[in-house]
Amino acid sequence: MLDIQVLRNDLAGVAARLETRGYRLDTARFGQMESARKDIQTRTQELQAKRNTTSRQIGQAKARGEDVAAIMAEVAGLGEELKALEGQLEQIQQELQTFLAVIPNMPHASVPVGRTEAENAEIRRIGNPPVLDFEVRDHVSVGEHLGGLDFETATRISGARFSLLKGPMARLHRALVQFMLDLHTGQHGYTEVYVPYLVNAESMHGTGQLPKFEEDLFVVSAGSGDTERMHSGEGVAPEGMEGRAVHSSGKSQPRFYLIPTAEVPVTNLVRDSIVPLETLPLKYVAHTPCFRSEAGSYGRDTRGMIRQHQFDKVELVQIVHPEQSYSALEQLLTHAETVLQELDLPYRVVKLCTGDMGFSAALTYDIEVWLPAQNTYREISSCSNFETFQSRRMHARFRNAQGKPELPHTLNGSGLAVGRTLVALLENYQQADGSVVIPEVLRPYMGNLERIRKS
């Protein structure tokens, strides 16, 4: 969420900046809502002040044993009027809130302006694509040949966009997770956390997945929860009823969202709290499955495990002092890159252009790994600085040197997407005979296995 003060002070400037991301800010509407809000709020508060002082007088008069009929008459109709005004104020503030909640973050000044990923800026390339002097297979072919990858059975169990790993392949997947966690906790100073995979609407709102991107998420409710009302959209849930699916009987069922990334539960660790200055930077790493509906990407990456409804990821999250956030982003990026370097996988780093960035990000670097079968680089990590966009939504603050609450900057990045790393290993480490060599650093996690062969 953007700072409403910035909108008030420089509406045209904000609109121009957001234009570069392809977002048209309705400045006229904002102006109308703001002036209405100002008017209603002023009148409401004046009336509340009057009520408070009068009520106090009544109390004092009664204590003195005086007759209060005269004062009572004075505030006779005040209640109704006040109630109406308070209602209006509530409504306009809700409208403003809704308006603000769907505005994307402002791109950092250094972000290249562009519409599509074609205009992203390549920062560096590390490593050389392997020379494979035989017919290159894609990861599906490699994995199925080894008997470790079984999409047919996964489809029977669940459906499209799920995968099943077996034997050494499943272990390799686990080895990657272990390796990444050990690296980030041991070498990079992150604290490992285990977090819920089902979260409430407030958490989703905090990191920016809601209210705009509900269709990308899986929604879960217990037992016979009525899903009818769940997608009724716009309507703001009554306070205290958020995250509830209203059952036809009038009873409510708890309603959860499956996390699309560990960013959600981990960043929300600090929601609605004020952390002491000296605890910054907070650095967390978590391994979780991620669940995405992939609505709107129907024809893309249908083969293999590139794009799945469920995949594992090791996620890095940092909560930092605003002055340190951009150097922290560079560090976080190198932390993710280290994984690829240790695995000796060729990759490149790109800085996303304004049009390709996610809703909440101010600046994003993508790391793309080389996939021989696709003869191209594919995203394997995304590292972003959200500045105060998420902390404002989450009401996450730290106490600054002056003792005042201040919004920290939040960052996160994949370190890395496990499924895609597995894909990259299978493709880059495949051998002419169909076997796959296991990178040195993973062998301790594989019982010193050096190569996966057809069983």
Added chain:
RNA sequence: GGAGAGGUGGCAGAGAGGUCGAAUGCGGCAGACUCGAAAUCUGUUGUACGGAUUUCUCCGUACCGUGGGUUCGAAUCCCACCCUCUCCGCCA
């Protein structure tokens, strides 16, 4: 699923329609005492929004789990909901 207890400031814990943003204690901060420290004493100490001021603040409003109701006035009364804890049952 059954039975019960409870949600108040950083923490503990009063408060039972009126001057309560909330006693008291602890903790934190500042000062006094001290060579320094401890102890003691004094003062101070929530968050958000709006307005004024423009870096020193000041004023107003809201907030005692959440939402609604009663009332001139609600932390306090009424209703609904959420959450936490204890015991039993079930379960990994």
